[in-house]
Amino acid sequence: MDIHALHEVVHTSRDARRTHILPKLSPAERDTLIKKYHPDHREAAYRPVVFGPNKGDLTVRELASVLEGDSPIPTDLPLEPDHTVDVLVVGGGGAGCAAALHAHAEGAKVLLATKLRLADSNSVMAQGGMQIAVAPNDSPVQHFLDTLKGGHMKNDHDLLKTMVEEGPSIAKWLLELGVLFDRDADGNLHVKKGGGSTKERLLTCSDYTGLEIMRVLKDEVLNQKIQLLEFAAAVELLSDEQGACTGAVLQDLDNKRFVVVAAKTVILATGGIGRLHIQGFPTSNHYGATGDGLALAYRMGSPLVQIDTFQYHPSGGVYPEQLVGQLVTEGIRSEGGHLVNAKGDRFVNELDTRDVVSSSIIRECEEGRGVRTATGRVGVWLDTPLLEAEQGEGTLDKHFPAMVRQYERYGVDIRKDPVLIYPTLHYQNGGVKIDSNSETPVKNLFVAGETSGGLHGRNRLMGNSLLDLMVFGKRSGMTAGARVKTASQGKLTLNHLQRFRAEAKKHGVTGQVTSPMVLPAYTRMHTA
Amino acid sequence: MTANNDNTLDQEHAQQPKMVTVEIDGKPHQVPAGITLMKALWYTGQEVTRGAGCLGGFCGACGTYYRTKDDPKVKTCLACSHAVEDGMSFSFAPSFPARKATYDLNVLENPKQDLFELYPETPLCRNCNACTEACPQNIDVREGVWKAVFGDFKTVSETFMDCVMCGMCAPVCIADIAPSLVAVYASRAYGVREMEKPPGLADRIKAIEDGQYQEDWNRVLNMTDAELQQASANIQ
Ligand SMILES: Cc1cc2nc3c(=O)[nH]c(=O)nc-3n(C[C@H](O)[C@H](O)[C@H](O)COP(=O)(O)OP(=O)(O)OC[C@H]3O[C@@H](n4cnc5c(N)ncnc54)[C@H](O)[C@@H]3O)c2cc1C
Numbered sequence: 001m002d003i004h005a006l007h008e009v010v011h012t013s014r015d016a017r018r019t020h021i022l023p024k025l026s027p028a029e030r031d032t033l034i035k036k037y038h039p040d041h042r043e044a045a046y047r048p049v050v051f052g053p054n055k056g057d058l059t060v061r062e063l064a065s066v067l068e069g070d071s072p073i074p075t076d077l078p079l080e081p082d083h084t085v086d087v088l089v090v091g092g093g094g095a096g097c098a099a100a101l102h103a104h105a106e107g108a109k110v111l112l113a114t115k116l117r118l119a120d121s122n123s124v125m126a127q128g129g130m131q132i133a134v135a136p137n138d139s140p141v142q143h144f145l146d147t148l149k150g151g152h153m154k155n156d157h158d159l160l161k162t163m164v165e166e167g168p169s170i171a172k173w174l175l176e177l178g179v180l181f182d183r184d185a186d187g188n189l190h191v192k193k194g195g196g197s198t199k200e201r202l203l204t205c206s207d208y209t210g211l212e213i214m215r216v217l218k219d220e221v222l223n224q225k226i227q228l229l230e231f232a233a234a235v236e237l238l239s240d241e242q243g244a245c246t247g248a249v250l251q252d253l254d255n256k257r258f259v260v261v262a263a264k265t266v267i268l269a270t271g272g273i274g275r276l277h278i279q280g281f282p283t284s285n286h287y288g289a290t291g292d293g294l295a296l297a298y299r300m301g302s303p304l305v306q307i308d309t310f311q312y313h314p315s316g317g318v319y320p321e322q323l324v325g326q327l328v329t330e331g332i333r334s335e336g337g338h339l340v341n342a343k344g345d346r347f348v349n350e351l352d353t354r355d356v357v358s359s360s361i362i363r364e365c366e367e368g369r370g371v372r373t374a375t376g377r378v379g380v381w382l383d384t385p386l387l388e389a390e391q392g393e394g395t396l397d398k399h400f401p402a403m404v405r406q407y408e409r410y411g412v413d414i415r416k417d418p419v420l421i422y423p424t425l426h427y428q429n430g431g432v433k434i435d436s437n438s439e440t441p442v443k444n445l446f447v448a449g450e451t452s453g454g455l456h457g458r459n460r461l462m463g464n465s466l467l468d469l470m471v472f473g474k475r476s477g478m479t480a481g482a483r484v485k486t487a488s489q490g491k492l493t494l495n496h497l498q499r500f501r502a503e504a505k506k507h508g509v510t511g512q513v514t515s516p517m518v519l520p521a522y523t524r525m526h527t528a
Numbered sequence: 529m530t531a532n533n534d535n536t537l538d539q540e541h542a543q544q545p546k547m548v549t550v551e552i553d554g555k556p557h558q559v560p561a562g563i564t565l566m567k568a569l570w571y572t573g574q575e576v577t578r579g580a581g582c583l584g585g586f587c588g589a590c591g592t593y594y595r596t597k598d599d600p601k602v603k604t605c606l607a608c609s610h611a612v613e614d615g616m617s618f619s620f621a622p623s624f625p626a627r628k629a630t631y632d633l634n635v636l637e638n639p640k641q642d643l644f645e646l647y648p649e650t651p652l653c654r655n656c657n658a659c660t661e662a663c664p665q666n667i668d669v670r671e672g673v674w675k676a677v678f679g680d681f682k683t684v685s686e687t688f689m690d691c692v693m694c695g696m697c698a699p700v701c702i703a704d705i706a707p708s709l710v711a712v713y714a715s716r717a718y719g720v721r722e723m724e725k726p727p728g729l730a731d732r733i734k735a736i737e738d739g740q741y742q743e744d745w746n747r748v749l750n751m752t753d754a755e756l757q758q759a760s761a762n763i764q
């Protein structure tokens with residue numbers, strides 16, 4: 001059937017749907033739905049980690065093998081430092097930039113190393129916005145409770161309280177750097193309602209929130225003349241005799257050489273894991289989202305938390321084929337866009353949390369109410385023209401210019417026609433265990449942003465990640481930057497790696513996988 | 529998966545992968561129709577390190593020059609977000625050493641005037657429009673540069689909101705202007721120096737500092753898990 005013919009059901013059912021309000025599910029109903037359909041509950045996709053700090057814990061197979069994988073560097077690598085700094089920040093996304101700027105402001109000598117170019121990251125893609133409790137009818141305590149509910153009550157309370165309380169001062173910091181958040185007529189920050197939130201709390205820069213923040217942060221990192229190494233991937237950390245972190249080994253991706261960095265403190269801000277394509281899912285993540293920081297911290301002996309739960313964003317592209325896995329902004333649902341199955345029916349309250357919405361979409365598709373493309377993909381409709389009908393012509397152009405452009409490139413006009421979506425691997429809910437200053441149990445090793453874990457519980461609420469990056473980027477940068485004033489540079493050894501290799505051997509895990517992955521292997525080596 | 533055939537969407541190229549011929553850096557290759565230029569690179573066995581970033585059309589790492597069959601016009605696109613066509617030729621754009629000025633927006637005397645010190649080439653724009661034609665985001669770059677020169681930084685910030693910093697507009701400029709860098713400066717200066725700070729935000733920060741939420745926190749943080757669950761389910 002031609003795509004326009006398939007659209008018909010969405011057009012014809014629109015008016016009837018407009019008056020139809022779907023209730024949110026009760027806690028028990030949510031639970032049943034998630035257990036039955038959410039990918040986190042597919043047992044066959046999981047296995048226990050064989051050794052290391054999380055020995056015996058279940059995680060997805062793709063991550064387990066990255067954690068157990070072997071380092072690319074020889075144990076006898078000469079550890080003469082090529083760079084000696086106070087703070088090494090690894091990763092040039094939002095968390096890395098915020099950390100570098102704050103460590104620099106403390107007076108520390110900072111080196112920021114990143115795998116691709118500065119700002120090539122997940123952060124630059126964030127469209128939906130950033131949750132901060134600024135509205136008069138809102139409060140940090142409400143933000144705390146909403147997030148807990150979204151995270152299935154499994155969030156770390158200290159981390160969460162820290163994040164919600166520091167939110168407003170982060171908004172102030174970003175405004176002072178020139179980030180242009182959308183405003184109301186009275187000059188106050190405009191807030192939108194995000195899925196799973198009880199109050200309007202999303203700060204936005206149209207649908208370019210991440211891009212706008214990253215343009216500004218990148219510009220400021222360059223203004224502050226913070227030393228920068230692009231196309232330099234951290235592939236191993238360094239430790240002293242006591243096991244504290246003392247630097248890292250980077251690999252220059254242009255010439256493949258190892259670069260040794262001595263640093264009094266290291267901040268890992270390497271982002272997520274989407275490019276591991278867990279359970280074969282397509283992903284919304286950037287090219288470098290390969291979970292490197294998890295592997296590096298794990299080898300140093302840092303435990304991870306909640307590594308059995310991932311976020312599958314409800315709206316990943318399904319058609320056209322070029323957009324498979326790419327994120328279709330949640331903003332459409334926030335502003336009232338309906339999800340519609342092949343029969344023309346709504347099947348979930350679109351503003352429920354991501355895990356609930358994703359599970360419902362999977363249910364519709366598995367029960368035969370999905371729309372299948374000729375490539376064998378399946379999805380449900382997101383009714384974008386509804387927004388034009390409800391709020392007037394031009395609404396999509398005004399509020400979602402990036403999405404209009406995203407589809408226009410392939411000849412799809414979202415003002416006129418709905419788009420086909422299916423969940424896409426989006427976010428790693430857990431990560432490296434940190435305290436409220438973003439430090440791991442390994443001394444002088446900090447982790448900030450998506451690589452860290454605990455804050456979001458078992459399901460991150462929309463818009464909380466951008467705030468997480470800024471708050472814990474800041475705290476890691478400030479703490480690491482302040483500490484170096486009194487600390488001295490520890491010895492550079494690979495003792496932790498020797499221990500790790502010995503353990504691997506003991507458990508019969510040797511040499512199948514080199515870790516970190518650094519970049520996914522998409523290059524087709526042989527012709528079929 | 530049970531799917532009813534009526535719900536199947538036709539995609540001819542997917543049903544029988546149709547191949548097209550494209551020229552990458554001057555070499556012809558056969559690749560499946562409809563894939564992105566980025567995927568065509570992988571498909572033809574190229575390793576991509578420089579030139580790929582977000583893979584979603586936001587970071588500008590993948591600026592590419594391309595030309596379609598028999599058309600003399602060389603256009604630009606983002607390789608991660610553009611589909612191959614039969615007879616197309618393309619090459620990644622190399623990185624370009626544009627100069628970025630450094631500044632402290634809080635201490636500038638007069639940002640509109642200071643633009644001419646930081647980026648003295650800006651008023652030398654000769655209106656050739658090459659930058660606009662080079663922009664894969666269809667931004668009216670030339671107009672934006674003039675708005676910056678005239679000090680209308682608000683319009684600059686709106687014009688360049690879609691700018692992915694791919695830098696494709698800089699190499700073509702006969703006046704050596706790097707429009708996207710000028711735009712970031714102007715847009716930040718507008719935010720820092722012209723926009724009023726939101727009044728409600730300062731109040732909220734003060735309320736937090738003054739401990740206004742302390743009572744609520746004490747209550748909430750002393751709850752058992754069951755009570756918390758109840759409390760978060762109850763809020764409207
Ligand atoms: C499409 C999309 C939309 C989103 N929308 C929103 C939203 O609207 N609101 C919200 O709150 N959240 C959103 N998120 C989530 C949020 O953007 C991410 O969780 C967040 O940006 C992660 O930030 P980060 O700094 O931790 O990592 P990233 O921004 O991913 O940065 C990590 C950096 O580290 C680099 N790196 C990785 N490995 C290494 C290594 N070994 N050595 C050196 N460098 C390395 C990477 O190249 C990258 O530069 C979205 C995510 C995606 C993918």
Ligand code: SF4
Binds near residue numbers: 664666697698
């Ligand atoms: S304005 Fe310049 S840098 Fe920005 S998107 Fe257009 S060509 Fe790229």
Ligand code: SF4
Binds near residue numbers: 652669670
């Ligand atoms: S390319 Fe340079 S000279 Fe030509 S219009 Fe653009 S800014 Fe002006």
Ligand code: FES
Binds near residue numbers: 586606607609
């Ligand atoms: S890779 Fe980021 S825009 Fe193409």
